[in-house]
Amino acid sequence: MTPFGTRLAQAIEERGRFCVGIDPHAALLKEWGLDDDVASLERFALTVVEAVAPVVSVVKPQSAFYERFGSRGIAVLERVIAESRAAGALVLLDVKRGDIGSTSQAYADAYLDPTSPLASDAITASPYLGFGSLDPMVDACHQHGAGLFVLALTSNKEGPEVQRAQTGGGTVAGAMLDHLRHLNAGATPVGSFGAVVGATIGDHDEDLDINGPFLVPGYGAQGGTTADLARIFGTSARWALPSSSREVLQAGPDVTALRDAALRGTSAVQELGV
Ligand SMILES: O=C(O)c1cc(=O)[nH]c(=O)n1[C@@H]1O[C@H](COP(=O)(O)O)[C@@H](O)[C@H]1O
DSSP states (O other), X not given: OOOHHXXXXXXXXXXXXXXXXXXXXXXXXXXXXXXXXXXXXXXXXXXXXXXXXXXXSEEEEBTHHHHTTTHHHHHHHHHHHHHHHHTTOEEEEEEEEOOOHHHHHHHHHHHTSTTSTTOOSEEEEOOTXXXXXXXXXXXXXXXXXXXXXXXXXXXXXXXXXXXTOBOSSSBXXXXXXXXXXXXXXXXXXXXXXXXXXXXXXXXXXXXXXXXXXXXXXXXXXXSBOHHHHHHHHGGGGGGEEEEESHHHHTTOSOHHHHHHHHHHHHHHXXXXXX
């Protein structure tokens, strides 16, 4: 299987650099004139897939919004994943998993093994049980050409308490970035092991030269802008993938309006020229 980093580079080349989060919030279902039930969840999510999966490089369904409807919600998530991939988008499943190694293996089997019903191109992972606890996921990525986006500097205001804590040689986030740099060493055009760095983070002193991609949430509804991409990533901005959920989803339920919102997002990044 072609490595995820190579597949991401190809998708960006063809479709530009923008990720749409498919997050069916209860408030958005209401805004779209839908009920808060599983039929509405399906209608919402598949409308977004129809609108954006044929045009953006990456979609990012956040699992919690599907899980809250139980097994029938998970069945909708399976369709979102399969139909998005069939339409040519890479699927980054936002599950933020992390556990002891033996359980991480089960998460790898659930999300990264191509024979699983929830198999995705990449997932988000939390390294805060120790980066090495993610080893089974890293191995699965090597085996199946999948990708991992590891939380480094998240977009929420509570993140710095843990992520900016000093370890002696630098910050906790810096240690996570070091691990990613090591995993991506020598990969071309870019490695498969990404970092999550929010568009809302303030100034930082981290070395973001990890030869890997960045998922950049916090863009749009949380206040992040294209100017923040240049500010935060500097020369590493080429592989920074801004991700927006609510700002795009608010354009629905009209399919054309949703697609236009996604295309505007892609153009804004392109115009930035970094
Ligand atoms: O991993 C993520 O995607 C993520 C990391 C982070 O630091 N901040 C963050 O907001 N997210 C996710 O990105 C999405 C942000 O949604 P909007 O604020 O509506 O664009 C949600 O699905 C969050 O769970």
